[in-house]
Amino acid sequence: MVTIRDIAKAAGVSPMTVSNVLNSRPHVKDSTRARVLQTIDDLDYRVNIAARNLRRGKTHTIGLAVPEVDRPYFGELGAAIIENGRRHDLNVVIEQTERSRENELTALALSRLRMYDGLILSAVGLGESDVDLLRVDFPVVILGERIFQGPLDHVATPNEDGAHAAVQHLIERGCTRIIAVHGSLSDDTDVSSLRHAGYRRALADAGIEEDSRLTLTLDVFSPEAASAAVHQAVDAGLQFDGVFCVTDYVALGVLRALADLGISVPDEVKVIGFDDVESSRFLTPSLSSVNPSKDLIAAKAVDLLVDRIKGATGDPVEFVSPYALMARESTAVR
Amino acid sequence: MVTIRDIAKAAGVSPMTVSNVLNSRPHVKDSTRARVLQTIDDLDYRVNIAARNLRRGKTHTIGLAVPEVDRPYFGELGAAIIENGRRHDLNVVIEQTERSRENELTALALSRLRMYDGLILSAVGLGESDVDLLRVDFPVVILGERIFQGPLDHVATPNEDGAHAAVQHLIERGCTRIIAVHGSLSDDTDVSSLRHAGYRRALADAGIEEDSRLTLTLDVFSPEAASAAVHQAVDAGLQFDGVFCVTDYVALGVLRALADLGISVPDEVKVIGFDDVESSRFLTPSLSSVNPSKDLIAAKAVDLLVDRIKGATGDPVEFVSPYALMARESTAVR
DNA sequence: CTGAAAGCGCTTACAG
DNA sequence: CTGAAAGCGCTTACAG
Structure with missing residues (x-):
């Protein structure tokens, strides 16, 4: 590996001058600078970042x-x-x-x-x-x-408030039996729990009683899992007219399952997600979502x-x- | 910042011994090791990676x-x-x-x-x-x-061969007027050009004459741009029954535009993408694609x-x- | 405008 | 089993 010393030697200057050129500091005679630059080019030298970082204590x-x-x-x-x-x-x-x-x-x-x-x-x-x-x-x-x-x-x-707004939106659009699809609620501070809290609060605000059968819990946050959960719910005869999905990613599976089941969105069931991922607005139907x-x-x-x-x-x-x-x-x- | 010297001093050993403990090398007496470990814990010491990298010449x-x-x-x-x-x-x-x-x-x-x-x-x-x-x-x-x-x-x-397979697939499914949607063909070696070459070869293999009006060139690789291009083509009266999209990402916009225009996929127009991105199989209709x-x-x-x-x-x-x-x-x- | 020297924090032959 | 010393490649006061 060619180092700053090699350049210094070849250019007939001290390592410090090479360093000054490298860091485009002033106070280097133009002719010296040119010579150093030329040598750097000739020898195909590159600064060793590890060394610079160590010395400077910064990595940018x-x-x-x-x-x-x-x-x-x-x-x-x-x-x-x-x-x-x-x-x-x-x-x-x-x-x-x-x-x-x-x-x-x-x-x-x-x-x-x-x-x-x-x-x-x-x-x-x-x-x-x-x-x-x-x-x-x-x-x-x-x-x-x-x-x-x-x-x-x-x-x-804004997990809880965003979820609240999403579910409130479903309610305003006429939904009364709203499914929530998310991960397990093991803990009070994970995404699923926080967003579920918003879901519950929106129902309570609207005077809708919560039905625990409407909560679908996924083992994994994936479209596959979400799709399977919706299929299972429908097969079990669950009635619903809205779905609140913990993320748009999960909503992808929900939309797909509803299409497979011949359930029309938004006519029979309305669906909303969370994250407002770029692709959501290009889906068919385009997906309503909470933009965080x-x-x-x-x-x-x-x-x-x-x-x-x-x-x-x-x-x-x-x-x-x-x-x-x-x-x-x-x-x-x- | 606490360094290896600080630990050495506090533990009454040499820096080298601390280093040996850190790198779990053998030949350190158990009692010494324990003392060093304890000191490291007490002083909340962490190795400085920049220094280690410099010395070892490896970053893993x-x-x-x-x-x-x-x-x-x-x-x-x-x-x-x-x-x-x-x-x-x-x-x-x-x-x-x-x-x-x-x-x-x-x-x-x-x-x-x-x-x-x-x-x-x-x-x-x-x-x-x-x-x-x-x-x-x-x-x-x-x-x-x-x-x-x-x-x-x-x-x-496999740009060219993959594109060839995609377009051949459209032809096998009965398409004869196939749009290609991609970026500009400024250069022979970019994705668009390579995939376009596959498109042309598939047409030629099937004895379908190429119609340059069927090539839609996008300024940006985005669903928006793709959607706009399809709208424009349809507005201009272009007839087509298949669309080969340079990527699934672009296909998202194509599918959306066709839905907006009330053109049914796959009944009136068939669409295929490239990349086989995870979400493609959850779209409605699910998107055919080339998996690279x-x-x-x-x-x-x-x-x-x-x-x-x-x-x-x-x-x-x-x-x-x-x-x-x-x-x-x-x-x-x- | 340029240099000699110290030092960033670590690891590694070399000794003992 | 442990240590003293050199050195990784750079930068930075300090001089001149």
């Missing part, structure tokens, strides 16, 4: 750890964070935690280890009981589902992280993004 | 540079590469190049700079003329669309990269993955 790179890179929501979130990172001259690098608590902790640990200047962690595995493990002396912003009253800045999705203001979430998360990287020491910030209801064909009245 | 991390992280295809590809990386104890980190030649070159340069042990670069901006710039003394595997007879290992998508064997691409790319990281010096490998035609409702005959 932040990490984004998401549960799964192949979910459209996280892809779109990643793109939004990359875009915001650019405003601050920050590279963004994406890692996958696979929804596991352990991997989320590893992401946290690795980042402390100076691969990144800071980390945005979309936490789904970590819970309130892990709060102590989050006391890191390193810039981290927690993103997403759960609400931590933890030691770190947190940008939260992904761009705002991304902007806020990056801004908070940049502040911490710059050394801000204030109390942890808790920001809940606003939401918008996107009414489309799947909940239309005609 | 590979980079994956993709054009856009928010396209389902690249999300799924990323997940597949992460999975394969794990088999080799390699972390995978995803970066976005935004389809720009410049960013692809930056990814190449940065990776050389020892942030990663190797790079998988999904190149769409680089062309044959950049071949010289690819002569890097660093493990890189080029992925994807274009065919390089370059100096690097290359795992290629993403998992194989990922496995092959990681294997080749690992070989190079281990020092393999053989000639560049060119691997074209197989494809499979997924026939679904959008091309059904009934």
Whole structure:
């Protein structure tokens, strides 16, 4: 590997001068600069980033750890964070935690280890009981589902209110027997539980009594699982006229199952999702959804992280993004 | 920041012993090990990865540079590469190049700079003329669309043959006037051009004369653009009974436009895509598509990269993955 | 405008 | 089983 010393030797200057040229610092004579640049080109030299990072203590790179890179929501979130990172001259690098608590902790640990200047962690595995493990002396912003009253800045999705709005929307459109499709409600702070709480509150507000048979619990968050659950419910003779899906991704399976069963959407059953993923508006019927203001979430998360990287020491910030209801064909009245 | 020296001092040993404990090397007395571990815990010490990387010259991390992280295809590809990386104890980190030649070159340069042990670069901006710039003394595997007879290992998508199979499938199902929707054909080696070549060959094989009005060129690869193009074609009175879409993502817009126009799929028009993205089979109608064997691409790319990281010096490998035609409702005959 | 030297935090032969 | 010392490749006060 060719190093800065090799260049220095070949160009007849000191390593420091090469470094100055590399970092386009002033106070280098033009002729010297030209000679060094020429030598760099001749020897095909590239800076060793590991060494520079060690020395500078900065990488100008932040990490984004998401549960799964192949979910459209996280892809779109990643793109939004990359875009915001650019405003601050920050590279963004994406890692996958696979929804596991352990991997989320590893992401946290690795980042402390100076691969990144800071980390945005979309936490789904970590819970309130892990709060102590989050006391890191390193810039981290927690993103997403759960609400931590933890030691770190947190940008939260409007889970309960968004779900409430979605279900209220179904009710306004005439639905009275509304299915909720989500993951298991093991814990009070996961997406499913928070969104389910919004569902229940909307029913209560409308004076509709909850029917536990209308709650479909999935083992996995997937269209397959959602489709199977709907098939099973219909086969069992369950009557319903609306479906609230915990995510658009799950709604994909619900819509497909209803089509398979010859149940017309929105005429017989209305369907709404959550996340407002890009493809939702191109589905047939286009899918109504709750838009959690992904761009705002991304902007806020990056801004908070940049502040911490710059050394801000204030109390942890808790920001809940606003939401918008996107009414489309799947909940239309005609 | 607490360093290995601090631990050494506090535990009354040398930095080297701390390092040995950290790297679970043998030949450390149990009592010493225990004391060091305790001190590490007490002082909440973590290894500084930048320093370790510099010293070891290895990061156990590979980079994956993709054009856009928010396209389902690249999300799924990323997940597949992460999975394969794990088999080799390699972390995978995803970066976005935004389809720009410049960013692809930056990814190449940065990776050389020892942030990663190797790079998988999904190149769409680089062309044959950049071949010289690819002569890097660093493990890189080029992925994807274009065919390089370059100096690097290359795992290629079966663009032309896959497109040929798709269009042949439409013809077998009775289509004779087949639209092709893709990006501009500025260059012979981009996705659009390669897939268009397959389209033309399938028409020729079937003795169908090509009609240039049936080629719809998009400025951007997006459902919006595709939808607009279809609307415009129909408004202009274009007659057609099949649509070959350059990607499933583009097909989303085509399907939506046809639905808006009241044109029934597959009865009046049959539609097929390329990529076989996960959501395609849940659309209504479910979308026929060409599956480019993403998992194989990922496995092959990681294997080749690992070989190079281990020092393999053989000639560049060119691997074209197989494809499979997924026939679904959008091309059904009934 | 340029240089000699120290040091970022770690690991690794080399000794003992 | 443990240590002293060199060095990974860079940058940065400090001098001149």
